[in-house]
Amino acid sequence: MIAPLYEAGALSPRSGLVVALALGLAFGFFLERAGLGSARKLSAQFQLTDFTVLKVMFTAIVTASLGVFWLSRLGALDLGRVYVPETYLLPQLVGGAVFGAGFVVAGLCPGTACVSAATGRGDGVAVVGGLLLGIFAYGAMYPVVERFASSTPRGTFTLPQLIGASHGMTLLILVVVALLAFRGAEWLESRRAAAA
Amino acid sequence: MSSTSGGAAYGSPYLAGVGIGLVLIAAYVVMGHGVGVSGALTSVAGTVTTVATNAPASAAWRGYAAPGFAALLSDWFVVEVIGITLGGLASAALAGRLRRETERGRGVGVSRRVAFALGGGAIMGIGARLAKGCTSGQALTGGSLLSVGSWIFIATAFAAAYLIAPLVRREWR
Known part of the structure; x- marks a missing residue:
């Protein structure tokens, strides 16, 4: 059978929920392992003193994108049946900026705030509370922002389509950029350590 | 560190x-x-x-x-x-x-830190709804599936965060 298994009808909704719990457990575990349940650690990324956020995120993206590429190339995964978040150019441009502003003020993002709260941090609980407040507020102003939020839709629109390169070539570029970013991050961290 | x-x-x-x-x-x-x-x-x-x-x-x-x-x-x-x-x-x-504990910088009170956490969280919530996802659904998921919109999200989120970072620097000293 070709994956995705759930899409192919191999799993009941109840088994799907067991998978949700298991994947969530692993996700939360790895976030905490790296120290991403700590607002101090995440904030250091933005003060350029600790690049854990960049390393974890970029490594996860590279790992997953290479895995998806090879599984589909080997015929084990039907990429056409994996849901790719749809592109809405302006809402994601503006939403991303608003999100980033909130992120640096809060010191935690939604997933890491859950981990922070679970490990006893009061500021993590407050960020989760703030997120819910913001989501309620968005719901209240939805009639006003609805038009903008659904503007400039591009459907499933991927980087290979954008730059006119093959899937494999796009990933090669991504891997090279990631390796350069890791090198730069290590260099900046070691320079700081030497200065301290 | x-x-x-x-x-x-x-x-x-x-x-x-x-x-x-x-x-x-x-x-x-x-x-x-x-x-x-x-x-x-x-x-x-x-x-x-x-x-x-x-x-x-x-x-x-x-x-x-x-x-x-x-x-x-x-x-x-x-x-x-x-x-x-x-x-x-x-x-x-x-x-x-x-x-x-409530993680915060030296000289920053608990109530100030909680206010930043609540306010930042609320701004993030609005941004995530507008962008149709957050660091997990857009950056990690959409990023690894090479969605253009998700990479726009990553770019503007980090650009805005770095732009504002100097203003909140003293929160973490």
Whole structure:
């Protein structure tokens, strides 16, 4: 059978929920392992003193994108049946900026705030509370922002389509950029350590 | 740098990244979709709103609001976020990093830190709704599936965060 298994009808909704719990457990575990349940650690990324956020995120993206590429190339995964978040150019441009502003003020993002709260941090609980407040507020102003939020839709629109390169070539570029970013991050961290 | 004020030192960020990458691959292979957190919070908020107003879900909550609180527990992303919370708890417990505290910079009071956390969280919530996802659903999931919109999200989120970072620098001294 070709994956995705759930899409192919191999799993009941109840088994799907067991998978949700298991994947969530692993996700939360790895976030905490790296120290991403700590607002101090995440904030250091933005003060350029600790690049854990960049390393974890970029490594996860590279790992997953290479895995998806090879599984589909080997015929084990039907990429056409994996849901790719749809592109809405302006809402994601503006939403991303608003999100980033909130992120640096809060010191935690939604997933890491859950981990922070679970490990006893009061500021993590407050960020989760703030997120819910913001989501309620968005719901209240939805009639006003609805038009903008659904503007400039591009459907499933991927980087290979954008730059006119093959899937494999796009990933090669991504891997090279990631390796350069890791090198730069290590260099900046070691320079700081030497200065301290 | 990675002093944890007690408890074991943090693990390698690269290994943790590979672990999260494998979680994403497993999600694509088994479920056909990635992970997310802000969507689950939207389901909670939408369910609270519709239950409280006793009205059918308005356009703002369509696709998110569950018919009741019990039904929230059959929402894939809500269960996944419960898992994230328990996974974080388990990892911290194993490493001796469970700690009742409010993380903040020296000279910053608890109430000031909580105000920033609440306010920043609220701004983030609005941004995530507008962008249709957060660091999990857009950056990690959409990023690894090479979605253009997700990479726009990553770019503007980090640009805005770096632009504002000097203003909140003293919160962490």
